[in-house]
Amino acid sequence: MVDRRELLKGVGLAAAAAATVAATSEPVAAEAPEALGPYASPWDPPDPDFPGRQNIVPVPDDFFEPGRFAGKTAIVTGSARGMGRHAAIRLAREGANVVAVDWLADEGKAVVDGIVAEGGTAVFVEGDISETEVCDAMVKAAVDNYGGFDCALNNAGVMDAIFPGDPIDYAKQKGLVMSRIDEASDAYWDVVIRVNATGTFKSMRAELRQLLKQARGGSIVNVASVAGLRGFGGTPSYVASKHAVNGLTKNAAIDYAPFGIRVNSVCMGTTITPMYDRAFDLLRQRAASGYRDTGIGMLKIDSLLQWSNQKKMGSTAAEQVAVMLFLLSPESSNLTGANFATDGGFTTY
Numbered sequence: 001m002v003d004r005r006e007l008l009k010g011v012g013l014a015a016a017a018a019a020t021v022a023a024t025s026e027p028v029a030a031e032a033p034e035a036l037g038p039y040a041s042p043w044d045p046p047d048p049d050f051p052g053r054q055n056i057v058p059v060p061d062d063f064f065e066p067g068r069f070a071g072k073t074a075i076v077t078g079s080a081r082g083m084g085r086h087a088a089i090r091l092a093r094e095g096a097n098v099v100a101v102d103w104l105a106d107e108g109k110a111v112v113d114g115i116v117a118e119g120g121t122a123v124f125v126e127g128d129i130s131e132t133e134v135c136d137a138m139v140k141a142a143v144d145n146y147g148g149f150d151c152a153l154n155n156a157g158v159m160d161a162i163f164p165g166d167p168i169d170y171a172k173q174k175g176l177v178m179s180r181i182d183e184a185s186d187a188y189w190d191v192v193i194r195v196n197a198t199g200t201f202k203s204m205r206a207e208l209r210q211l212l213k214q215a216r217g218g219s220i221v222n223v224a225s226v227a228g229l230r231g232f233g234g235t236p237s238y239v240a241s242k243h244a245v246n247g248l249t250k251n252a253a254i255d256y257a258p259f260g261i262r263v264n265s266v267c268m269g270t271t272i273t274p275m276y277d278r279a280f281d282l283l284r285q286r287a288a289s290g291y292r293d294t295g296i297g298m299l300k301i302d303s304l305l306q307w308s309n310q311k312k313m314g315s316t317a318a319e320q321v322a323v324m325l326f327l328l329s330p331e332s333s334n335l336t337g338a339n340f341a342t343d344g345g346f347t348t349y
């Protein structure tokens with residue numbers, strides 16, 4: 001695997017050796033919840049000023065639609081943690097063969113082992129998706145193990161230049177974290193752009209070459225962010241990279257619609273994942289170090305639904321994955337080229 005410190009310096013990126021670990025077994029045995037729950041539940045205790053207030057009930061974490069992806073193969077990048085992990089597991093439960101890709105070897109393998117243990121089918125490809133060789137290797141893994149693939153979730157992404165396998169330590173990582181342009185280091189710019197923008201481009205390029213060869217259409221979903229739809233104080237590299245993801249999405253939708261390939265992106269706000277925990281840890285450590293900014297970046301941080309929730313809860317991975325899988329499935333046949341705001345109303349006000 002590529003030396004992660006080399007990567008974080010943004011220099012001398014050697015090609016990552018993409019190790020694939022194959023694993024297949026019988027169809028999934030796990031059972032889906034029989035029905036979704038209610039839309040909402042009353043505040044507890046009630047709001048004395050507005051007694052009718054309700055909290056929206058998120059889709060259950062273990063909800064899935066049995067058989068929806070039977071006979072299909074899906075590539076998922078960033079599958080070791082957070083939304084990618086949830087998507088890989090749910091896709092397998094819905095019948096897909098999953099090609100799971102991540103640069104965190106142990107956590108990535110554990111997700112695939114978990115899928116196989118419950119009767120699903122998956123292979124793990126270890127590597128950095130900003131490397132051409134890794135993107136080619138993930139497509140090759142789909143071809144070698146399953147004869148090709150039908151859909152791809154390009155989800156791997158970073159907020160800063162700290163390797164996700166390293167602990168947060170602001171004092172040592174100052175030069176790698178989100179910063180205003182005048183304060184930003186080359187490493188912060190280079191790594192975030194390389195992973196989010198270049199990585200999405202290289203993932204799509206490898207995927208589209210194979211989808212064209214197969215000549216049976218397909219669906220690609222790119223994971224952007226609300227930071228791909230508007231500005232965010234103090235995060236120039238992330239905002240620029242996620243605008244690039246949304247731009248790539250629209251461009252590919254135009255070029256590949258004639259071949260039956262749809263390309264969409266999802267743009268979430270705060271979603272509870274390891275990335276979210278790490279970002280807030282970093283901000284806490286930065287504030288404790290005495291760092292000060294004007295505060296304009298924090299003027300608006302809640303989505304409509306987060307603000308309305310009694311505990312100010314962000315979105316769950318399950319809520320995001322529900323939309324991603326709908327877009328990956330043939331059911332979303334009329335949708336292409338859209339940057340969907342899956343943001344609990346964040347960009348509405």
Ligand SMILES: NC(=O)c1ccc[n+]([C@@H]2O[C@H](COP(=O)([O-])OP(=O)(O)OC[C@H]3O[C@@H](n4cnc5c(N)ncnc54)[C@H](O)[C@@H]3O)[C@@H](O)[C@H]2O)c1
Nearest residue numbers: 078080081082083103128129156157225270271273274275
């Ligand atoms: N969590 C949020 O609030 C939020 C909000 C908006 C957008 N997003 C986007 O959603 C996506 C998933 O985020 P998450 O919150 O699940 O993050 P996460 O850090 O919890 O998980 C991301 C996974 O991607 C992997 N990854 C990152 N860069 C990689 C690379 N170059 N090669 C291979 N694997 C790589 C990580 O190792 C990790 O397993 C990201 O693109 C992120 O930018 C997240």
